[in-house]
Amino acid sequence: MNMIAQEARKRQAVVKLANRKGKSSASRMYGVSLSSVKRWCKRYDVLKTQ
Numbered sequence: 001m002n003m004i005a006q007e008a009r010k011r012q013a014v015v016k017l018a019n020r021k022g023k024s025s026a027s028r029m030y031g032v033s034l035s036s037v038k039r040w041c042k043r044y045d046v047l048k049t050q
Helices: 003-021 023-030 034-049
Strands: none
Touching (some): 003 023, 003 034, 023 034
8 A cells, every 4th residue: 555545444444533532632542633633524524524
């Protein structure tokens, strides 16, 4: 699997966890910034509604 697909799967997992446990918890668990998680969730919501 290439690096881009791995990163996309990680982001998707972070967004799913953020929806269940909260953004702060997901950012701590995956070691990414809270602002990144918020941005990814916002993008995912836009894509989901289209």
